[in-house]
Amino acid sequence: MTDLRAPERASDAQPPGRTGGPSRRPSGSGLFRAVWRWHFFASFVVVPVLLVLAVTGLIYLFRFQLEPLLHPDLMKAEPTATQQVAQPYSAQLAAVRAAYPDVEVVSLAEPREDGRSTVFSVVLPDGEGRDVYVDPFAVRVLGSMDPDTTLSGTAVRLHADLMSGRVGDMVMELGACWAIVMAITGYYLFLRGRRARRRLARSGRPGARLRSRHGAVGAVVGVGLLTLLVSGLPWTGFWGAKVQELATAQGSSLWSTDHGAISDPVSTLDESLPHSHLPDVPWAQHKSEVPRSEVPEPGADGEVSVANVDTAVVVAEREGLRRPFTIALPSTDDGVFSVIGYAFDAPTDERTVHVDRYGGEVVDTYGYDDYPALAKVVAHGIGLHEGRSLGLWSFWGAALLCLGVVVSCVTGPLMWWRRRPRGRSSIGAPRGRMPLRATPALTVGILVLGVLLPFFGITLLAALLLDQLVLRRVPALAGWFDRPARA
Incomplete structure (x- = not known):
């Protein structure tokens, strides 16, 4: 959403570094050029991060369409001439344990649609997780794979932290914070420079059409982008963790606090489950009592039912889960079956039923x-972030939003490449100083953003110090x- 205003002097119309005599761009102290300058420099951090987020988000959005095409031998299963009915999950579970006797089976996911296999998530002796695929009709293990190595699994890990742990998470959070600022400044440039854009377009100025298209796309994408960025902040390692600490101190939580969630978590490609079931969510400091099964006394034959x-599954269906x-x-003798209902398209339908592993009674619901x-x-x-709350509207809206960001x-x-200076050592940044003294509201707005988005505030302060202590002193x-050098 970067824009140019029409030059105020004839000399401004001459792009720097072009033929036709020397020219000098005005240093400019107006708010427009100052905002444009920060919008320009923010792009160095924001553009790479947003490209990664948009491309990986697009891949993840289409994961249920892409993965079966890439792994049909594992994910597709059709009825046979001799077997038209899916077999009980207990039989499928037994097949998994027979094929992989050394693993711990932690969860299973029912086929999302006809013609799909049942997915069992297992943990290997070395602690690594894998997904095992079973033909529900022939009760045959089709194979297994590490969900993190699939196309969508790789996309998720890049989307989260560039597969670089804490450092990658900080880079993504930094880019997201500055992207919020960049979207806000982009709207200012778009609205403030609309008349100049029209004049430049009518005059046939080189690059004017591209600027207009960039601004128009940014104006449409900006609201959705801000929604995605803000809704993604709870996942971040710094902002999300700190806000969760504050919420917990006030007796609340960013995440659902199901006390059954500290059972072994699910581990499938579908991350649209209630997020209390993820292992790295710091919900409510585990203060709730975990539901347990009551171990009955052995019968006359010494057996326990x-x-x-x-x-x-029968109990959960009776309880009305989707x-x-x-x-x-x-995973333990007193553990429970935690049945999580389908709520992909409706967060209000998120519900889990915990079932006693002996008597089959409901121990708790959440x-x-x-x-x-x-x-x-x-x-x-x-x-909204995952494009699933409003059905196909949010799905295709999220897809178009990702494309718009790209x-x-x-x-x-x-x-920038088209207007970059030629023939002199300059990056071609717009020149302008923020009129903070003349616009107290702007100062307050920057301070508020710096507090609400600490990574933005810290890096902005570092940039200002670098500007004052280094750039002004080194011609x-x-x-x-x-940047005008200090005299």
Whole structure:
């Protein structure tokens, strides 16, 4: 959403470094050029991050369409002439344990649609997780794979932290914080420079059409981008963790606080499950009592009656949960079956039923109505972020938004490339100083953003110190960054 205003003097119309005699761009102290300058420099951090987020987000958005095409031998299963009915999950579970006797099976996910296999998530002896695929008709193990190595699994890891742990998470959070600022400044440039854009377009100025298209795309994408960025902040390692600490101190939480969530978590490609079931969510400091199964006394024959996964499915269906289910299996003698209902397109339908592994009775239930107020907001934010809350509207809206972000990230640098200085050592940044003394509201706005987005505030302060202590004192650097050197 970068824009140019029409030059105020004839000399301004001469692009620097072009033939036709020397020219000098005005240093400019107006707000427009100052905002444009920060918009320009923010792009160095924001554009790479947004490109990664948009491309990986687009891949993840289409994961249920892409992965079966890439792995049909594992993910597709059709009825046979001799077997037209899917077999009980207990039989499928037994097949998995027979094929992989050394693994711990932690959960299963029902097929999302006809013609798909059942997915069992297992943990290997070395602690690594894998997804095992079973033909529900022939009760045959089709194979297994590490979900992190699939196309969508790789996209998720890049989207989260560039597969670089804490450092990558900080880079993504930094880019997201500055992207929020860049979107805000972009709207200012778009609205403030609309008349100049029209004049430049009518005059046939080189690059004017590209600027207009960049601004138009940015104006449409900006609102959705801000929604995605803000709704993604709860996942960040610094902002999300600190806000969660504050929420917990006030007796609330960003995340649902199901006490059954500390059972072994699910581990499938589908991350649209209630996020209390993720292992790295710091919910409520585990203060709630975990639901347990009551171990009965052995009968006359010394045997203990044990319910199975099919019992848990029947109970969950009776309780009104939507299918397909994801079932976390008990890992201890007093553990429970945790059946998670389908809520992909409706966060308000998120609900989990914990079933006693012996008597098959409901031990506890937990759902959207039990969430803290903040967790309800976050649940809806996650649904919007993943393009699933409003059905096909949000799905295709998210897809178009990702494409729009890619277009903005490409056209922005292209605009700079076309107007870049030639023949002199300068990056071609717009010149302008923020009129903070003349506009107290602007100062307050920057301070508020710096507090709400600490990574933005810290890096902005560092940039200002660098500008004052280094760039102004080194003429070569000042010239390169288009910063007037100190006399």
